[in-house]
Amino acid sequence: MTLKRGIWPAMAAVAVLQSAALGWMVAERMTLLESGREIVLPIVPVDPRSLFRGDYVRLSYEVTRVPGRLLGGSVTSGEPLYVTIGRKPDGSYVPVAVSRTHPGVAAPDEVVLRGWLQRGRWDAGSSARDLFLRYGIESYFVPEGTGLELEDMAREKKLAAVVAVDRHGKSAIKGLMIDGRLVYEEPLF
């Protein structure tokens, strides 16, 4: 257990590498929020009782549910799926295509989101079930004890999330809108 010589370089290496890892995570998110394409996704009203769990809000979108006919074969929740969503005249988005690889440049009124099956596996053959996906933008953390406030607002008004999407399909929440007004805006850091 003697590591007296060289203890300081090793200690500094651990502290620097761990800090760098944390710093890289922050930088990656900042780039995504800053340079990603911004879209507004309406949030599907779910049972308000189950909408807020503890100190974070569980968000569900119209694009969470993807028609099974858009994808053939089978998929497990470990593999990424790329969902092309198209903008409707009312401003909401609907899934128009699903693929296993990024389809490349999308049309002006379309955005590609990277998502995963929420759990388990899905087979096209077994039934025409819809796919339930997660995109990594399903949790919204709120200060301790303020979940109920947001829940009350969500019950009466239209809730939407401002989402940044980069060219790889990665997405992040930038803020929340209620009745078209930005109520929670995320600072970059």
Next chain:
Amino acid sequence: MWGYRARLERDLARWRERGWISEAAVQEIGRDLAARGRGIGLPTTLAVLGAVLIGFAAMSFVAANWQEMPRIARLGLLLAALWGCYGLAGALLARGLDGFGHAAVLAGAGLFGAGIMLIAQMYHIDGNPPDAVLAWAAGALLAGALLQSNPALALAMLLVGLWSGWQTALVEAVHWPFLVGWAAVAAAFLWRRWRPGLHLSALVLSAWIVSLGYLLLDGHAHWAVALIGLGIAGGALAAETLPGIWRRIAPAVLCYGMAIAYAGLFAFKFFEKRDPGTLALLSVLAMAMLLAAVFWGWRNEHKPVLWLGYIGFSAEVLALYFVTIGTLLGTSVFFLMAGLIVIGLSWLAYRLHTQQSETREALP
């Protein structure tokens, strides 16, 4: 260690009273014990527990999402605490206070995890939680390997288990990458020659092997788990005859193999539908295996195997009682036969024992 010392002191007092050994010998043995028996002391244990509490304090601090302080300041605070922990660890290790130093390293590794959680919260990241656990495990492994810190390596192993368990729960399929993470941390334990860490590795790997029974072949692979366990136990028995390190680790490996085999057999018998005849036959096999383990543990004075045998036997009997073999009457007959056979074995063991004592007394 404590139990051994207390027992030895009692025995020494008795032997001294009977005049078999001199007072001087008792003193010498006492000095030898004091010199050698420096295991993990109470101060170190408390320091490590304190570090664990600090880690939980940091995680709760993140979870509270306290708004009085900007998020970037909270991240700065966590980073400062992380650097503080490693600085303190360096100072303590430089002074030879290894126990406290490694507790500080553990606290640092814990704060790294809290930092990951805070960033996930800051940006509402809800990607794949196991990925965050994996990043934490990598950080703990880095600290454990570079700073030769056993507690941080133990944290890394627990996190590898959590990562794999979480991923398995989400995907509902065997998580093969577990083996890579497990091997990395286990190799570090091997390099450190830290026995408790190797036991922890064996425990985590055993749990993973048992989980295969529920995941492979649509959840009907329990028989394969039982065979793997029997193979490991058989290998351990064979290794007993080899010299050196193999012989020394054999009893522990036997324990894990037995536990895996029995867990697989238990699931195979009780969690799937079996007709009464098969159930009775398999139960006889299981009981024979457990009695053999009890016998082996008794003969080799290896308490863990002995106790595993007793525990498995009790689990078997209780489960059979609740499942019933065909009818309640059938179960009753089964228990009666089993009871008579075990009592017969006990009588046989008693005869063998007295015969051995007689021959030993005739020898002198």
